[in-house]
Amino acid sequence: MNRTYRTLYSAAIILAAAAAAVGIGALVLMAIGVSVPETYRVILTEPFKDMYGITEILVRTVPLILVGLGIAISFRSGILNIGAEGQMQIGILAATAVALALPNLPKWLLLPLVLLAGALGGALWGSIAGLLKARLGVNEILSTVMLNYIAAQLHGFLLRGPMIDPAELQVGSGTPQSMRLPKAAWLDRILTGYRLHWGLAIALGLAVIVYFLMWRTTWGFRMRAAGAEAKAARYAGIRVESCLAAAMILAGAFAGLAGAIEVTGVHRRAIEGVSAGYGFSGIVVALFGGLHPAGIVPSAFFFGLLLIGADMTQRALSVPANMVLVLQGAVILSIVSAKTWLNDPYARDKAVRKMAALFGGGRK
Amino acid sequence: MAKNADRITELRVEGITKRFPGTLACDAISLRVGEGEALALVGENGAGKTTLMNILMGLYQPDEGKIFINGSPVRFRTPNDAYAAGIGMVHQHFMLVPNMTVAENVALGSAELRGRFRLNLGAARARIRQISERYGLAVLPDAYVWQLSVGEQQRVELVKTLCFGAKFLILDEPTSALTPQETDELIALLSRMTADMPLIFISHKLAEVKALSNKVTILRAGRVAFSGDTADHSSADLAALMTGHEVKLPCNECADGCGETLLAVRDLKVRSDRGHYALDGASLEVRAGEILGLAGVSGNGQRELADALAGLRSAESGSIALAGTELSGLAPRQIIGAGMGYIPEDRQTEGIVPSFSVSENLTLKDFASPRFAAGPFLRLKAADANAAELKKRYDIRCPSTATPAGSLSGGNIQKVILARELARGPKALVAVYPTRGLDMGAEEFIHKRLLELRCEGVAVLLISEELDELMNLSDRIAVIYKGRILATIPAQEATRARLGALMAGLREEEGATA
Structure with missing residues (x-):
């Protein structure tokens, strides 16, 4: 049971990091006044079209x-x-x-x-x-x-x-x-x-x-x-x-x-x-x-x-294609912050206990 | 509220529980310290002592349980809350700024003495003087901390805590860095202070527990295993209660089987990092089947001697010979090859690579030997088989041999190092503070292995500050002082007083004999 929660915790942190990277990029895109979803769509799908x-x-x-x-x-x-x-x-x-x-x-x-x-x-x-x-x-x-x-x-x-x-x-x-x-x-x-x-x-x-x-x-x-x-x-x-x-x-x-x-x-x-x-x-x-x-x-x-x-x-x-540098920076920041959370057994254990309290499951 | 009380007459904790990843650090712990009492808190590493004290200091929040001062419940959200309530802690590692004076250190930590822009040093000096006189704690307010000996620094820590208005003291292994004399003085001082304020002290040393405390609580695996009056129990009883089985620290009792000289150090001169001669013409000999204890207050050249023996610090002059082979000037690799075993001082960073698995750490010196490598390729299966065998033989407690060695407890890390060194069949072994900070169970294990080595005819150089350890294990004890060997005496003739005097640099003819 706890192992599932632990996996969930890691997955949540990684997702949060990805979301943070996307979010930082979105802020910059908004600041230069372009459509955020459209930009991400082009970056992530357009290259695979041919x-x-x-x-x-x-x-x-x-x-x-x-x-x-x-x-x-x-x-x-x-x-x-x-x-x-x-x-x-x-x-x-x-x-x-x-x-x-x-x-x-x-x-x-x-x-x-x-x-x-x-x-x-x-x-x-x-x-x-x-x-x-x-x-x-x-x-x-x-x-x-x-x-x-x-x-x-x-x-x-x-x-x-x-x-x-x-x-x-x-x-x-x-x-x-x-x-x-x-x-x-x-x-x-x-x-x-x-x-x-x-x-x-x-x-x-x-x-x-x-x-x-x-x-x-x-x-x-x-x-x-x-x-x-x-x-x-x-x-x-x-x-x-x-x-x-x-x-x-x-x-x-x-x-x-x-x-x-x-x-x-x-x-x-x-x-x-x-x-x-x-x-x-x-x-x-x-x-x-x-x-x-x-x-x-x-x-x-x-x-x-x-x-x-x-x-x-x-x-x-x-x-501007230089936006990719901004995204790179956002990715680095998210990786570094995600790592500190992933490597912190205390935070992980606390989260696991909270999840166990919410959804049931033993201490061991 | 207890905050305003002049004195703390009772500190009580009830049902404190604290969970950490995979472990229950404190499991419903209750204890009580009353007026004029000194409570000794003992237990093995990882028994939950430090966690409990950190909860009392507001560093951790308990998951369950309550703290009462003078009968009323308190909650410490931060260490400042605990200070405000009059609880003061002296940490195992000193929390002092070395390049500041005593008064500056005191003023720095106190909100009252630290003005917005400058320290109120006058008030700090006055406070220090007042505290010194009251408790007979001799401290010079204007001395720089780096100039003070370890024992004096310990006193400064104590004064600092008292200046902050402590009415209840918590001391975490207060004597671990002190010489025997300094230890005796501190114990006497703390006994006097008990009359004024209750205290809790953590210790591994049962002699101190007997000398200072009137109540003792033993923690084992996060629970209170025993609680009672110190006077009613012998040291041996307490040791048994602590580990859960009868502890008999082994003694060097078998007959003198010493053979010829295996390890010989002659007129060795080695510079320290700061450039002066840390070893100034030191000579010693260790014979086959002998444990030579090297006593001395740390900082008298032990570190440099150990480094030189490992080949990590070059000798300015003099020689080191192992079974006739000259070692000085050789690279560490060659010294290891010549049959030198080594247990480094800092087990976490010098003994193991913390991020490497237990298995990898067990082959750290032999990964390129034919046993663990076929040409340039590692034989991972052979390494794992070796690890499984050593884990069993040396009782290394780890979830698996693929676990990173750095995540093990201190005692188990030391077992990994010991297993690696002994499995290599060394001719001589240098053990530097091998049991520092370990609990009695681990200490017993390591002492037994060292004595076994002696019986196998290995020359063992044991560098230690623990007089009991030295006197129990050694055949002869050499005392190092300011880079020279002051004297070498047979262990039977050694007494605490005689060794203590030598460690303080008193030559025997100047008096101070046993």
């Missing part, structure tokens, strides 16, 4: 899964990586540079090399914060945020200067983008006519691998122990500092790979703005997914839906 909408959700899902997995690894290992956006941009630059430098390699060699270069670039950027933390105890939140700025400037400089497409200079339009990648560096599309590419399979495969890595290997045990209670891990002989550095490097590699896949699968060249805030949304995706691959995949899909839905509301109802 193949284009569905494939585009999945296109957004891929980088969100990859960044989210990296964030989950780092958060679980006790390091709060806010630098995925910058790591992704460095990954984009590294992947593009390798693809453009070796245009004559065969595809079976070039494509893996390009993806690897992206991952290594991100890993390198992540390792800066990781080493600073492990060696000098520099707060990783500060260092990763600062490194985001440096990466953004580097990204902008290279795409406007040394790496800019020579054609842009000749025509004189000066769009900050690189040359088109050689075809041998392209990730194939899954369906003709749609942008959805095989990066989806890579992301799903990596989700399974991350689960095994973190929960089924000694390496993952060490990382999770270091993240969950560093002091106990030290007494147990685990070198916590190396775990922190490794987590940062791996999180960077995932973000860098996300960037490489965006370039080779979607845009086929580096363009300013390819990272598109995925590095930040990925944090929300990971937290919403409970820092677990099984939660991150659906959570990435949900946020992909929000992104596409927001695009569509902009077109259909002229609601």
